[in-house]
Amino acid sequence: MSKLLEGKDKMSYVINVNRLKNRLENNQGNTVIVDVRFQLDDPDAGRKMYLESHLPGAVYMDLNKDLSERAEKHGGKHPLPDMDMFAAKVGKIGIDHDTSVVIYDQENDMFAARLWWLLHYLGHKKVYVLEGGYEGWIMDGNEVTDEIPALESKAFEPDISGGQIADIEEVKEKLEDRSATLIDSRAKERYLGKVEPLYIKAGHIPGAKNYFWKDVFTAKGSWKKEKELQEHFTSLPKDDEIIVSCGSGISACPNVLALKMAGYRNVKLYPGSFSDWISYEENVVETREE
Known part of the structure; x- marks a missing residue:
């Protein structure tokens, strides 16, 4: 069991602000924070918000460019991304199967869960959604930054098991x-x-x-x-x-x-x-x- 989830609710896929803050302050390391804020009616809004301010060390992933691919005639409005390309992107931002990943949205929204699902689909187990998202972090009095982090690229190998998708x-x-x-x-x-x-x-x-x-x-x-x-x-x-x-x-x-x-x-x-x-x-x- 990851130390990230030490406490009463060990079956949860959600981490609260205090646990993330303690992890960062204690320099436990091997944690990547991903900002996935997005607006369906303004596709550039999420990235702009990230560039203005984000959680310390957070990297941005975009719903349209990273978490889905361009729709063809069929497949829906947000088809799943090519999994080899997605796995390469995941590795590029410093994630392998030993990395704990914390994902946040503006609040508790749907885009964080989308990345949570994609990483679980690829066989990654240490993936958590931040309770309250960016707003929850701010309301708790924590600092944000506009500094873009330098991340060490890693090799992420997909480990996809069946029974997770229905066409x-x-x-x-x-x-x-x-x-x-x-x-x-x-x-x-x-x-x-x-x-x-x-x-x-x-x-x-x-x-x-x-x-x-x-x-x-x-x-x-x-x-x-x-x-x-x-x-x-x-x-x-x-x-x-x-x-x-x-x-x-x-x-x-x-x-x-x-x-x-x-x-x-x-x-x-x-x-x-x-x-x-x-x-x-x-x-x-x-x-x-x-």
Whole structure:
């Protein structure tokens, strides 16, 4: 067990500000901090915020340029990056399998969970999301900097195991034979097709159940604990396979993280999600609650 998670909640993938601060102050080393702040309506905003100020030693990774690749006709709005190229980038910023990685967003947002999922997909175990993100660090009275760190490049070797991704054919097959439960992580009004700010079709994949990704947080915006998450997902049998989707495979990731914190092991991400589903004209959408 990593010293990063010493304390009561050792099953968590979330680290609080004090633990990160203590680790940095005690110079425990071998920790890389990654800033993934991003705005979907302003793709350059996150990098600009990083250049203005960030946690000491943090390096920036961009949703569009690093954590996904350019979309083709199919595959969704934010397809997964080429994994060999992504692994090379991970190594270049100083990460290998012995490195502890702490990822932060503006607050508790979806982009940190996306990088968390990508690193777990590549077999990296020591990956944690910072509770409260950049704002949580600032509110605790900690310093930030505009200094760009010099990082030592390392060799990161992917160790991908199966059973972590579902493509559109698997989603169709398992919905038809009811061998898996599909989750839609978007807001209820988008799930029901009442509003749709991003895509030409509104609604959800037929058969999907709605679990809004922000519901894994408390009313104060912090990550729910294990027992709270177990209650949140109580209608989902732990022995069942869960496939998690959203609009383009980003906001699904907090649900994946939360499901794993709640003890679910058979959890897959549908990276293309609704944006991939509707890229096939023959696929229908549903607007009723399921």
